[in-house]
Amino acid sequence: MTESIRNADVLIIGGGLSGTMLAVQLLRQPGQRHILVIEPRAELGRGEAYSAVELGHTLNGNAARMSVDPDNADDLTQWLTDYIGAGGWPESDQQHVPISELFPPRGIFGVYAQQRLAEAKAQSASTVEHVRGEVVDLQVDEAATLLTLDNGQQLRGTYAVLATGMFPAARTPQTESSGLNAAAVDPWDVQAMTHIDPQSTVLIIGSGLTMVDAVVSLEQAGHRGPIEIFSRHGLLPHVRRQPPSWEDFLAADHSLRSPRQLLREVRRQCRIAQARGIDWQAPLDTVRAHIGRLWSQADEREKRQFVRHVRPWWESHHHRSPPLSAQLVARLQAEGRLRIQAASFKGVVASDGGVTVRLRRRGEQAVTQVSGAALINSSGIEYDWRRVARPLPQQLLKRGLIRPGPLALGIAADVSGAVVDAEGDVSLRLFAMGPPLRGMWWESTAVTDVALQAKALALKLTKI
Structure with missing residues (x-):
């Protein structure tokens, strides 16, 4: 039997970092309103990125770059100072740098986001409630938005915000599956990697920051065998350093x-x-x-030029690896255990033992096969919502409530985050922020980007 419909002023779909930062900014606005955050995980503030439990899975930016408070760039540094002083993260002294230059574990960053939410709740006349579940459908009319959850529960809100975060390719069902995920080990699942023969060869598809995490996971799982990495351009992320300021x-x-x-x-x-x-x-x-x-x-031609010709180098030069992780990758390369090759992934071949993939190496026409004991999908983020086989993206597309963003990166919206539907109309009730706006701003995933969007959207939603 379906429960009666619950009402709220704002419905936030997704309780990872994006949704949590929006909730914090809404709590800081004057007035009194009721906010529901719909998130299937047991905790808010973590999402995919900050649910990691291994200390080796760190942020790829230092503390001075990762504040969730757009009005205080030192917020994380100040929080870490207190956290470390109280006995948290004793391993931090291994990095031998000032606190502002530390690269915190992602799990600890999740604690930071949760604490900032708790503080905002304690100081606000508004309320935030976590509704645990997955949104499977959304409807919009002139007066409100109506969400349906996977348990049949319905929620009505004056506004709804798509704060769904990122869809990691390794954990996201695809509408057109290559079989990669079905055969692959999760890049962040250290426990699963302990079942791999420690001396065997592991294959990794993709060479970005997810690959770096996967190598850290393998190391922590005790793997000591060869690691073969294949990506289209064969580029590794550069290590993040702390350069001096430069003229803008x-x-x-x-x-x-x-x-x-x-x-x-x-x-x-x-x-x-x-x-x-x-x-x-x-x-x-x-x-x-x-x-x-x-x-x-x-214009669209210039955007396509950037994506086709510049993007791989932008990603490897700008989305850099944290120093300790980069040191591990460099050491394994020097030992001859880790090798990266430029090759396009063409599919998984059925195999009785281990796994075999089909690849076409750069400069070659022939497709070859490579075998290993295990396979890891580190191909990054899926931004094309048409390819994401989750109920909500598919329903939104089916209902015509959204349309793909530029170059099919995320979804279309106006500069305020108001979603643009299939007919080109700007919604008065449905908004988006963070990674879904990749096509609008290109960089819409970094903490500082999302923090600024959260503040601006909170101001808009409380002044409409």
Whole structure:
């Protein structure tokens, strides 16, 4: 029997970091409102990224870069100072750097987000309640939004926000399956990796930050055999360093617009830095603040050029590996245990023992087969909601309430996060934030990006 419909002012779909930061910002607004956060996990604030329990799975940014408070860049540093001082994370002294330069474990970052939510709840006249479940359907009319959960429960809200976070390819059912996930070990499941023969060969598809996590997991599971990594371009993430500040050259010159112009100028600035004995990461880091503007003002042809020709190098140079993880990868390479090859994944071959994949190496026409004892899918994030075989994305598409974003990255929305439907109409009730807006801003996944979006959206929802 279906329960009576529960009512709220704002329904937040997803209780990971995006949904939690929005809840915090709504709690900080004057007035009194009731907020429901719908999240299947037992805890808010963690989501996919911050549910990790292994200390080796760290943030890929240092504390000074990862504040959840858009008004206080030192918020995480201040929290960590108190947390470590109270006896939390005693292993932090192994990094031998100031607290602002520490790379905290993702599980501890989840504790930080939860504590900030608890503090906001204690100081607010508004209320936030965690409804545990998965949203499987959503309807919108002129007056409200109506959600249906997997247990049949229904929730009505004046506004609903898609704060669904990221869909990791390794954990997301695909509408068109290559068989990769069915044959693969979860990149973050250390316990499952303890069942792999420690001297055997492990195959990894993808060479980004998920791969780095997978290598850390294998090391913690006691694996000591060869690791063969295959990705289309064969690029590894660079290690994140702490370069000095650099002049914001893009702020001074708005004539730089196209991917070609941007790439040429960034390379020039990096050469200047290196000639002065300064880390090339210094000028590159200034670009980060302008990516949303550059992406949104580019036409579709320019966006396609960026994705096709620049994206792999942008990802490897900008989405960098935390130092301890990078040191592990470098050591395994030096020992000859870890090898990366440029090759396109073509499928999984049925095998009685172990696993066999089909690959086409760069520069070759023939498809070859490679075998190992285990396979890990580290191919990153699935941003195309048409390919995500989860009930809510499929229902939203079926109902015409959403349409793919630019280049099928996430979903379409206006600059405020109001969702654009299949007919091109901007919703007055349904909003989105964080990774679903990848196509709008290109970089819409970093903590600082999401924190700014959360504040702006909270202001909008409380002033409409």
